[in-house]
Amino acid sequence: INFDEGMINETESQGEYGPYLQSQRREIYETYAKYLVAEGLAYPCFCTEEDLENQRKHQEKIKARLGYYGKYAVCRKIPIEKAAEKIKAGDSYILRLKSLGDFDKKIKINDLIKGEIEFPENDLDIVLIKNDGLPTYHFAHAVDDHLMRTTHVIRGDEWISSLPIHLQLFQALNFKFPKYAHFSPLMKIDENGTRRKLSKRKDPEAAVSYYHEKGIPKEAVKLYVMTVANSNFEMWLEQNPTKGISDFVFDFKKVSPSGSLFDFEKLLNISKNYISHLSKEEVYQELLTYTKEFDIEFFNILLKYPEYAQNIFNIEREQKKPRKDYVMYSTIKNEVWYMFDEYFSGNLNYIFDKVNDKKEISEILKTYLEKYYVFDHDETTWFEKIKELAISLGYADTKEYKLNPTQYKGSVADIAAVIRVALTTTNQTPNLYQIMKLLGEERVKERLEKFIK
Structure with a gap:
């Protein structure tokens, strides 16, 4: 992703709506804070941490709703003149919103992912400016996103309960309310079979660096993320195999409102499919x-x-x-690895399957080299020679072996497997004929003779 706006490093930025460091936007926040005070929609609060803690304990004791609101918002009753005197005297304070909301009334807000959601109105006198002069997230969100012409706010659904606060702030500041899309967190099944949120602290796969270290192509990761983000992406991709992610039209309505399950095996499947189509x-x-x-x-x-x-x-x-x-x-x-002589040396671990008697294996390889192996054969002739070798040693072609398995030592597949393992140590390889052509006549003979000896 090439960012075209924001901080480039600790001192430099780019974009049309700077400054981008919050500490450099202090005067901007102060301007809007003064406007709210002038409109009677904000006020200084001098309550200490001890005051707020005592209030919380009292609310808990009487089973009241917690928070700074209504009769509990004691500083909203301080006359503005007296508040000004306290500030001049050096009293520490914060700035709070003077909420006009009624908790008993309901509002409806449309979320692009969750749909229409009903909330009680906000009646909390939330903090706008902290005692260090910097804004809270709520206030900075309203001011910054308005001034930076933000049309869509996309964030995690842990913020969805803040929507009534943000609606009230935008209304108080006479700002146009942006569109919101709240994503549910990506989930995973842990070792106990419990479904939980993917955690940056617990789960290495929550970090982008994890996929880089694993060597999963970034394009494969993007494809997987799109399958998580939009439920119709996979079908679209199947129908449009020559198109890329940039051609896909993202639809918030196709995002799972409850959160998708992280499927590492699916990611690996996408990864191997992607690599298979590279040149x-x-x-x-x-x-x-x-x-x-x-x-x-x-x-x-x-x-x-x-x-x-x-x-x-x-x-x-x-x-x-x-x-x-x-x-x-x-x-x-x-x-x-077995294709490179640098690795194909020393004490190798040959994994033979059905035919595993060393004497029988040596006889198969020796006969093959002496009578049937010709490097220049095409693939069809090459395989015919493998079948001739099999029959000469008491094995059968595949069809005949299936009909009468007890009459033969095995099938031609078992003979091919012996040659494959002797050349590579494993029976799980791609096309054996192509492997032998790439190894070349000299190395094929050398590897087979080495095993015979």
């Missing part, structure tokens, strides 16, 4: 950027073999349904 060059460049910051060893390897690395990322990419192995940039290394 090999884009994956390479994004991974370079990520590894330069978080994995300098892998970064240097990628830098050493740019074309080779891009070809690895291109396996099963340029097709109607591209493979989706890469969930985020931090996991790509775990998916492709």
